């Protein structure tokens with residue numbers, strides 16, 4: 001069987017510069033495919049984070065604005081309120097969204113901003129070299145939790161979907177994973193649905209993707225996928241957390 | 246039709262922004278600027294504009310960043326503690342070269358301070374405030390009418406130079422009611438082909454402030470510096486009042502300059518040759534006109550609502566030529582006409598003895 005990977009139009013014709021086996025690449029591809037499937041590339045504006053995806057404008061073939069660390073939902077709000085006929089997505093890591101940017105994400109969701117948030121949870125700070133993230137699991141060793149994350153000393157990991165689901169401005173929230181093809185397919189559907197909801201002006205949408213960071217986890221890509229499945233899935237339960245239909 | 250309206254300074258900022266074609270405002274409540282968001286929350290819906298009360302000044306300035314990046318005229322306002330929170334965003338606006346207008350209705354600090362008027366954010370406004378080598382255009386009106394004129398100018402300059410512009414006033418001017426004439430002004434809009442507003446029929450636009458290769462980042466800085474040099478060459482503005490025959494120059498800006506004018510009038514009645522030099526643009530600082538005036542007078546008095554901030558720029562231009570003295574009040578207190586007159590008189594007596 002010959003597998004032909006066609007490049008989505010919403011991706012530029014350049015190779016990704018992410019580490020080998022990093023799931024940022026496949027997530028970019030899924031976002032681009034969702035944009036293409038709805039035919040909205042020329043009406044879509046992305047907002048990139050501070051984190052490994054800071055150069056997202058090098059990869060997406062649509063307008064992209066790079067936000068300050070954690071501020072992507074506010075930047076997207078500013079654009080959407082200026083161009084309500086356009087479609088906005090933010091692309092944010094767990095440090096960006098769940099630590100420094102908690103106020104921005106909570107209030108964008110509460111206001112029901114018509115934006116789609118792509119939330120990449122790899123349980124670590126990738127770009128800065130592997131420090132503890134708000135989503136780092138208990139016992140997980142990082143640069144700043146060398147003895148493993150301890151609940152008393154470092155606090156407990158944040159479950160973002162559960163945190164945001166109570167807000168009435170939210171139209172759709174789902175947590176998906178990237179650790180095997182079956183789950184990638186599921187993720188792809190969820191991302192497309194989130195954009196679809198935005199096109200239908202339903203409200204705030206967020207997809208959390210459980211992801212890997214082989215470089216800072218100190219694992220091979222294959223080991224990383226296994227670690228994600230065995231350690232992240234039990235704590236970060238997959239599923240739809242809110243769907244207004 | 247042009248007719249005079251009685252308006253508070255803060256409301257005049259809002260109406261001037263609307264006449265300048267601004268349809269987007271993002272802010273967070275803080276005294277003494279609250280009349281401005283209140284006014285715009287009423288007015289924006291009437292002109293199909295957007296008023297949004299953000300969750301913080303940090304979010305508000307980043308909403309400004311998004312709106313400016315997408316090519317629209319946009320404004321935010323706050324007062325000192327809130328403007329401190331906006332500094333990260335302002336640095337990003339400057340680096341990404343996004344036209345935008347930020348108003349600071351100054352109150353007394355440091356810390357939470359008090360809501361009374363102050364000019365103690367001069368350093369923050371003109372020397373950067375946030376990180377990196379950058380400048381905002383900083384305009385300092387001293388009447389409600391001048392607020393209207395300078396808010397419009399701020400939008401034009403911001404667009405022209407692709408740079409954030411700041412309106413810097415103190416709380417008294419914000420609260421003060423004065424007659425204003427909005428005239429028959431029509432805004433001129435410039436093309437913004439760089440804006441991120443959807444890539445129909447063109448290549449995608451990227452707006453960013455990251456240039457990871459230091460060689461690129463240096464080039465970016467050099468380009469910014471060249472732009473700042475051009476702005477400094479072209480946009481210096483100041484007022485001279487009773488300076489033709491003056492021996493003593495009082496330098497003061499904003500609301501304070503009006504108290505200084507009264508003190509000068511009183512001194513003039515007694516034959517003291519004193520005049521006012523009032524910077525209207527605080528950045529670029531009106532160095533050229535100041536230099537000319539320093540060549541003519543014998544002594545300089547600087548009056549500010551601070552421990553002495555603008556005085557540093559006066560001293561840089563003076564470069565040791567003339568004696569420079571200072572009169573300032575802090576913490577929300579304002580000097581009286583009498584206080585300033587006394588300072589002028591002291592200098593006058595000194596000059597007379599010398600002569």
Ligand SMILES: Cc1ncc(C[n+]2csc(CCOP(=O)(O)OP(=O)(O)O)c2C)c(N)n1
Nearest residue numbers: 050051052069093094095096124125126127
């Ligand atoms: C205001 C500010 N604080 C800190 C940083 C440093 N910083 C850059 S990226 C980052 C965290 C990135 O982690 P995450 O959001 O999880 O994204 P990832 O790199 O893992 O994709 C931090 C703390 C910064 N750039 N700006």
Ligand code: SF4
Nearest residue numbers: 018019022052126213
């Ligand atoms: S550091 Fe981690 S998150 Fe960043 S590109 Fe490499 S693997 Fe991906």
